[in-house]
Amino acid sequence: MDIEGGYRRENTLRRTDPSGDMITVVGGGIAGLAAAYRLQEHGFDVRVYEAADEVGGLAALYDTAGDPIERYYHHLSKSEETIVELAEELGVDDRLEWSIGKNAYYVDGVVHPLDTATQIAAYPHLSLYDKFRLGMLTLGVDVRGGRPRFDSYDDLTEYEDVPVREFVEEHTTRGVYERFFDPLLDAKFGDRKEDVSAAWLLGRIRFRGERDLRRGEILGYFDGSFGVLIDALVDGVGRDRITTGARVVDVGFSTAGGESAADRGVETVTVEAGSGTETHETDGVVVAAMPNVLEALTGYECDIDFQGAVCAVVTMDRQLLDTYWLNIAEEAPFGALIEHTNFVPPDRYGGQHLLYVASYVQSSDDWRWQADDATLEERWLDGIAELFPSFSREHVASVRISRNPRAAPVYERGYLETVIPYHLHEAVGDGVYYAGMASRAQYPERSLNGGIVAGFECADRIADGE
Numbered sequence: 188m189d190i191e192g193g194y195r196r197e198n199t200l201r202r203t204d205p206s207g208d209m210i211t212v213v214g215g216g217i218a219g220l221a222a223a224y225r226l227q228e229h230g231f232d233v234r235v236y237e238a239a240d241e242v243g244g245l246a247a248l249y250d251t252a253g254d255p256i257e258r259y260y261h262h263l264s265k266s267e268e269t270i271v272e273l274a275e276e277l278g279v280d281d282r283l284e285w286s287i288g289k290n291a292y293y294v295d296g297v298v299h300p301l302d303t304a305t306q307i308a309a310y311p312h313l314s315l316y317d318k319f320r321l322g323m324l325t326l327g328v329d330v331r332g333g334r335p336r337f338d339s340y341d342d343l344t345e346y347e348d349v350p351v352r353e354f355v356e357e358h359t360t361r362g363v364y365e366r367f368f369d370p371l372l373d374a375k376f377g378d379r380k381e382d383v384s385a386a387w388l389l390g391r392i393r394f395r396g397e398r399d400l401r402r403g404e405i406l407g408y409f410d411g412s413f414g415v416l417i418d419a420l421v422d423g424v425g426r427d428r429i430t431t432g433a434r435v436v437d438v439g440f441s442t443a444g445g446e447s448a449a450d451r452g453v454e455t456v457t458v459e460a461g462s463g464t465e466t467h468e469t470d471g472v473v474v475a476a477m478p479n480v481l482e483a484l485t486g487y488e489c490d491i492d493f494q495g496a497v498c499a500v501v502t503m504d505r506q507l508l509d510t511y512w513l514n515i516a517e518e519a520p521f522g523a524l525i526e527h528t529n530f531v532p533p534d535r536y537g538g539q540h541l542l543y544v545a546s547y548v549q550s551s552d553d554w555r556w557q558a559d560d561a562t563l564e565e566r567w568l569d570g571i572a573e574l575f576p577s578f579s580r581e582h583v584a585s586v587r588i589s590r591n592p593r594a595a596p597v598y599e600r601g602y603l604e605t606v607i608p609y610h611l612h613e614a615v616g617d618g619v620y621y622a623g624m625a626s627r628a629q630y631p632e633r634s635l636n637g638g639i640v641a642g643f644e645c646a647d648r649i650a651d652g653e
């Protein structure tokens with residue numbers, strides 16, 4: 188299956204002459220910066236407007252006593268190739284490091300490491316038969332009926348409308364669903380888990396990439412944070428072509444005698460910044476923000492539901508866990524604990540230990556969304572102490588909390604029919620492009636790599652006159 192980890196589109200042959208054409212990019216997250224970078228390579232003039240005071244979007248950073256750290260946990264999977272190629276192109280590939288990110292499950296008061304074949308064999312909450320069926324599924328082998336088949340999972344579209352639970356129970360065992368996948372789906376999708384498709388699960392299994400059965404999963408991270416790549420992109424685009432603190436509030440169209448999308452072509456963008464509101468002419472627009480921004484600017488309605496995220500970075504004077512990623516298979520006020528400094532050494536952060544405490548929220552009524560920072564900190568630190576009695580608040584130097592209402596799509600059944608096309612000439616008007624979380628490249632998992640692929644897809648279509 189092509190999971191779009193690598194971007195293979197030919198980008199050297201341009202069919203249009205870009206000289207003098209100005210393309211406006213709305214949003215200075217990774218997708219917008221990647222689109223702007225590639226458009227410039229194609230010879231276009233670009234201008235990026237970013238509403239926040241800094242670029243980076245969901246990959247924005249906090250300071251620490253050493254290197255900065257992402258506000259939301261970030262790492263790369265081995266299956267993601269375009270981001271690695273881009274790092275090479277920008278000359279920062281020597282900062283990209285691959286190390287083992289250890290995983291574990293917390294069940295009934297015990298942390299079970301699940302990285303190596305031996306640890307998986309020793310895991311007491313799945314039977315030997317459950318482990319065999321789970322292992323076969325993750326290897327892509329369908330052993331139903333006792334005869335192994337190796338092509339059953341090649342065409343993911345066959346599983347687009349199959350509920351994930353039904354699929355797992357049929358292709359493995361009920362125990363695998365209830366004791367392995369259900370807690371993971373709960374943490375990721377909460378009460379929307381029943382809506383998720385089997386195609387998403389299969390795609391996600393392949394997305395994870397390389398696993399060393401003697402050591403664990405190999406994950407990527409930049410020495411100095413993903414800010415290293417963002418900074419290199421900003422340099423590649425040119426700082427003077429990026430305006431922060433500038434929100435695009437309108438996209439204007441010319442109409443060739445009619446109001447239908449076919450008659451419309453993008454003509455202007457209106458930007459609100461500290462200095463006031465200005466309208467600029469443009470030959471094209473790439474909206475590289477969430478779909479609600481696209482809707483506000485163009486009227487395009489996207490049917491994808493999003494979930495929010497609440498995520499804290501807890502700075503501690505000592506280590507809490509032995510693993511990078513801890514899934515929690517029981518009642519807890521958060522979905523997962525991710526100890527970043529068990530993946531990247533604490534000496535990069537002035538010796539401090541950094542722990543993400545994270546939850547997805549399905550609705551704004553969720554108490555974690557409603558709670559103020561002080562309440563959330565209290566409940567979350569209490570929750571950690573309940574799981575780990577040796578934990579004490581005295582170990583905590585600070586807790587910084589971020590919230591985002593559109594942190595990830597809910598990959599429900601039929602999802603691929605709802606992704607937003609790269610060029611919206613049929614739906615909105617000529618010259619309007621979309622690169623963002625609702626793009627095809629952000630399936631089966633939204634990622635920085637997917638954002639870059641989406642940005643490149645738009646830039647290359649503009650260059651090709653498509």
Ligand SMILES: Cc1cc2nc3c(=O)[nH]c(=O)nc-3n(C[C@H](O)[C@H](O)[C@H](O)COP(=O)(O)OP(=O)(O)OC[C@H]3O[C@@H](n4cnc5c(N)ncnc54)[C@H](O)[C@@H]3O)c2cc1C
Pocket residue numbers: 213214215216217218219236237238239242243244245246259260261262263433434435436475476477480496498591594595622623624633634635636637638
């Ligand atoms: C909790 C969490 C964990 C994650 N973990 C990983 C991970 O481990 N690995 C990984 O690769 N990815 C991860 N991601 C996903 C990754 O962060 C996103 O896929 C990626 O950053 C999306 O980039 P984007 O440019 O599409 O959108 P964004 O980063 O949202 O950027 C959009 C930008 O547009 C700006 N904007 C909005 N409206 C306007 C407007 N009207 N005018 C101007 N600017 C505007 C916004 O301010 C924002 O900066 C994670 C995300 C979250 C939330």
